[in-house]
Amino acid sequence: MKGAVVTLGLEEFQFIRTFLQQESAIQLDDEKQYLVESRLQPLARREGFDTVGELVFKLRANKTGVLRQKVVEAMTTHETSFFRDIRPFEALKLSVLPKLIAARAATRELRIWCMACSTGQEPYSLALLLRENFPELQSWKVKILATDLSMQVLEKAKAGVFNQLEVNRGLPTPMLMKYFQRQGMNWQINDAIRQMIDFQPMNLIEQWPLMPPIDVVLLRNVLIYFDIETKKSILSRVRQRLRPDGYLFLGGAENTFNLDDGFERVELERSSVYRMRRLNETKD
Amino acid sequence: MQVLIVDDSRAMRRILRNIVEPLGFRIAEAGHGVEGLQQLIEHPDTTLVLVDWNMPEMNGIDFVKHVRSDPKHEQLKLVMVTTETEPAKMARAMMAGVDEFVMKPFTSDILLEKLQLIGVPLPSVA
Numbered sequence: 001m002k003g004a005v006v007t008l009g010l011e012e013f014q015f016i017r018t019f020l021q022q023e024s025a026i027q028l029d030d031e032k033q034y035l036v037e038s039r040l041q042p043l044a045r046r047e048g049f050d051t052v053g054e055l056v057f058k059l060r061a062n063k064t065g066v067l068r069q070k071v072v073e074a075m076t077t078h079e080t081s082f083f084r085d086i087r088p089f090e091a092l093k094l095s096v097l098p099k100l101i102a103a104r105a106a107t108r109e110l111r112i113w114c115m116a117c118s119t120g121q122e123p124y125s126l127a128l129l130l131r132e133n134f135p136e137l138q139s140w141k142v143k144i145l146a147t148d149l150s151m152q153v154l155e156k157a158k159a160g161v162f163n164q165l166e167v168n169r170g171l172p173t174p175m176l177m178k179y180f181q182r183q184g185m186n187w188q189i190n191d192a193i194r195q196m197i198d199f200q201p202m203n204l205i206e207q208w209p210l211m212p213p214i215d216v217v218l219l220r221n222v223l224i225y226f227d228i229e230t231k232k233s234i235l236s237r238v239r240q241r242l243r244p245d246g247y248l249f250l251g252g253a254e255n256t257f258n259l260d261d262g263f264e265r266v267e268l269e270r271s272s273v274y275r276m277r278r279l280n281e282t283k284d
Numbered sequence: 285m286q287v288l289i290v291d292d293s294r295a296m297r298r299i300l301r302n303i304v305e306p307l308g309f310r311i312a313e314a315g316h317g318v319e320g321l322q323q324l325i326e327h328p329d330t331t332l333v334l335v336d337w338n339m340p341e342m343n344g345i346d347f348v349k350h351v352r353s354d355p356k357h358e359q360l361k362l363v364m365v366t367t368e369t370e371p372a373k374m375a376r377a378m379m380a381g382v383d384e385f386v387m388k389p390f391t392s393d394i395l396l397e398k399l400q401l402i403g404v405p406l407p408s409v410a
Contacts, residue, residue, distance in 0.1 A: 081397060177371060
């Protein structure tokens with residue numbers, strides 16, 4: 001971002017930093033001033049401010065209100081693609097789901113939770129993977145819960161409409177042909193796939209709703225944005241909601257070490273997956 | 285790994301080359317399907333072809349059909365990189381034997397993700 005006009009003073013940056021920490025537990029380093037500028041610039045323009053500084057001024061006067069929510073949303077990362085990183089999906093297809101399907105043969109129920117699902121590529125990838133590889137699950141009760149902090153991205157996710165660049169990213173063309181309809185320059189995923197997913201707003205740092213135990217949690221590329229205490233709190237709550245033989249997926253740069261002893265890492269299909277440590281195992 | 289880029293636009297060939305060459309792949313280029321078939325004879329070790337649809341002499345679909353009619357190219361990965369995005373046309377390309385489809389405009393990430401999808405071994409990107 002060299003050469004960009006910085007209109008944000010240090011004090012304003014500090015305000016935004018504290019604000020984001022309180023509202024969403026997102027941590028920004030000292031050198032992230034450019035990130036605030038670049039993320040908030042389009043919002044400032046949309047809201048009719050000349051500079052990000054003016055937006056911040058307004059934000060300080062406005063203790064509640066929609067502007068606060070909009071700032072949090074603008075600062076939340078939405079970088080995503082279908083079947084992102086591939087390997088976790090290989091692990092699900094070849095190892096995790098076959099094991100869970102065998103283990104749940106009596107109840108015929110499966111619950112998967114995509115935390116921070118953003119614009120929906122992750123839960124839709126999961127739904128497509130289930131539909132393509134495990135057709136027997138159509139007679140099961142399968143629930144994919146997909147949550148995100150941002151109402152704006154959830155609306156987009158629910159609609160299941162993606163532009164050409166988005167469907168180009170990571171989505172195998174045969175699946176595009178089979179499960180999407182073209183609408184002008186966009187593509188919409190079909191109703192049968194959309195109905196497999198329950199999209200709900202949720203802020204991970206606030207209280208979590210009661211829910212039945214979950215078999216698989218996808219919490220990928222989320223923890224990196226939080227401070228250590230928040231990471232610990234989230235992981236501990238994931239553990240409380242996961243079934244004892246359930247699985248947790250984290251992002252490639254994330255792990256549970258020094259954060260939560262209750263998980264152990266296993267390698268499945270060259271992907272790191274976390275399982276609950278057995279109770280009788282001694283911890284060192 | 286030997287890669288062939290078939291596109292009548294020199295600019296597009298350069299864009300594609302700039303994305304795949306840093307991965308350590310050797311690159312051959314062709315301006316249309318007929319040249320592409322010649323390049324495959326000259327480089328029998330080619331394992332991946334990035335091919336445009338609309339080209340003079342021989343278009344991408346005819347090129348793909350030719351390649352797929354020859355059993356010795358059975359293992360060859362064919363990726364079509366094109367502005368064609370009509371579902372019926374894409375289906376035609378897939379029927380002809382294309383492994384993946386990249387719609388223009390695209391980014392380097394898009395192309396690399398598609399290559400990963402069809403099992404092209406890529407050096408792990410940090």
